Amino acid sequence: MMMTLFNSMNNLRLCRYQSQSNDSRIGLVTNEDSIVDLTASGIHRMDTLLESDDPIERISKLIDNNLTKIELKDAKLLVPLEQQEVWAAGVTYSRSKKARKIESDFSAVAYDRVYSADRPQIFFKSIPEKVVATDEPIGIRSDSKWNVPEPELVLVMNSSGKIVGYTIGNDMSSRDIEGENLLYQPQAKIYNRSCSIGPWLIIGVNEKEARQWKISIKIKRYDKLIYQDEISVSQIKRSFTELVEYLFRSQAFHQGVVLLTGTGVVPDDNFSLQPRDKITINITGIGTLENQVVQV
Numbered sequence: 001m002m003m004t005l006f007n008s009m010n011n012l013r014l015c016r017y018q019s020q021s022n023d024s025r026i027g028l029v030t031n032e033d034s035i036v037d038l039t040a041s042g043i044h045r046m047d048t049l050l051e052s053d054d055p056i057e058r059i060s061k062l063i064d065n066n067l068t069k070i071e072l073k074d075a076k077l078l079v080p081l082e083q084q085e086v087w088a089a090g091v092t093y094s095r096s097k098k099a100r101k102i103e104s105d106f107s108a109v110a111y112d113r114v115y116s117a118d119r120p121q122i123f124f125k126s127i128p129e130k131v132v133a134t135d136e137p138i139g140i141r142s143d144s145k146w147n148v149p150e151p152e153l154v155l156v157m158n159s160s161g162k163i164v165g166y167t168i169g170n171d172m173s174s175r176d177i178e179g180e181n182l183l184y185q186p187q188a189k190i191y192n193r194s195c196s197i198g199p200w201l202i203i204g205v206n207e208k209e210a211r212q213w214k215i216s217i218k219i220k221r222y223d224k225l226i227y228q229d230e231i232s233v234s235q236i237k238r239s240f241t242e243l244v245e246y247l248f249r250s251q252a253f254h255q256g257v258v259l260l261t262g263t264g265v266v267p268d269d270n271f272s273l274q275p276r277d278k279i280t281i282n283i284t285g286i287g288t289l290e291n292q293v294v295q296v
Contacts, residue, residue: 010204012056013287014165016046016078024078028059029200037077046201047082047255050164056204065226079133080167080201083255086131088152088171088189089243090114090121092236093264105134110182120238120246123185125171125260126195139193139296140273144174147273149262151217151281153210153233155240157203158256161248165201166210167280168289169260192296197258198289205285207240212286217265218292220278227271231264233283267273 013029026043027035033073041062043049052058114121132138140147149170156165172195178188216230240261247259273279277293 010056011285012203013200014049014055014059014080014203015075015200016080016082018076018078027075028063028187029072030069033072034069035072036063037063037070038062040068045082046080047084050158050203050256055164063173077134079131079197080199081128081131081197081258082294084128084156085124085253085257086126086128086195086197086260087247087257088123088125088260089238090123092238092243092262093231094122094235094237099262102232106268115237120150120243121196122243122247122259123189129259130192130195132193132291133197134196134198134291136196137193137294138172138196138279138291139191139294140172140275141174141177141187141191141198142295144177144188145272146176146179146268147172147174148271149173149217149219149273149279149281150260151215151265152263153213153215153236153283154197155244155259155261156256157244157247157259158250159254161244163207163244164256165203166205166286167197167201167258168199168283168286170196170256170279170281170289170291171263192237193294195260196289196291199287202286210240210285211236213283215265216282218280219267219273220280221274221276226277227267229265229267235264236261247283 015027019029020024025039049055091111150173152169154167154169155163158164174188177184211234213233214230219227273293275293275295279291281289
């Protein structure tokens with residue numbers, strides 16, 4: 001039975017979902033596209049589980065044939081975060097560096113320097129309350145004319161800075177606002193519905209395996225494909241350990257934290273998102289994050 005539900009107790013898909021009674025529950029997504037209810041066995045919070053010495057071992061002791069299951073298609077998936085802050089790294093791919101230079105000649109020198117500098121660019125992205133889940137609307141600013149998605153691998157850390165999982169993120173960006181002046185970056189990056197994360201966390205994976213994954217994106221407008229591209233996670237210049245070490249310098253994250261690792265997928269300069277566009281991001285080894293665009 002266990003081998004039917006899971007290939008192994010590694011690479012587990014851990015989700016938050018809404019039950020019929022509208023409460024938040026923790027679940028394990030099986031190979032058969034069902035969700036095993038872990039909350040019934042006493043796991044009520046994702047962050048508490050990730051603080052465990054060995055989350056996989058704790059889960060393995062709970063799995064049995066008597067746990068309740070529901071079909072994945074019948075569940076409303078929630079953001080797989082609770083109180084964790086969301087941060088992001090920038091200019092970690094060479095393609096991202098080139099894109100930032102195109103936005104503004106004024107900013108070109110700064111982006112050139114940060115790409116090759118010892119210290120990476122790391123910035124605050126969102127509080128968890130403003131992050132949207134898969135299948136929820138994601139936002140573009142009403143005062144921007146050049147809005148793009150940024151598909152990214154997301155690192156999930158516990159309070160001690162250990163990478164305990166991975167997920168998918170979309171770091172929405174208003175390129176005209178950021179390009180006008182570097183000091184406007186917070187306005188270009190941080191606003192309501194500016195970030196989506198999901199559909200779940202993958203735990204039990206190391207960096208070597210994660211770097212073999214590919215990130216792909218498709219954007220449809222009125223059901224017509226208008227953009228697609230992909231890139232390998234292996235092209236991230238900095239190691240995950242390095243990014244996490246800088247994030248945790250002089251910082252404390254008592255409930256853990258997540259870090260978007262930058263994008264290497266950048267649409268053409270004449271492309272901008274419009275309301276009702278559908279963004280589908282896939283990372284091999286994780287799954288698919290999908291959102292429809294709304295203006296905020």
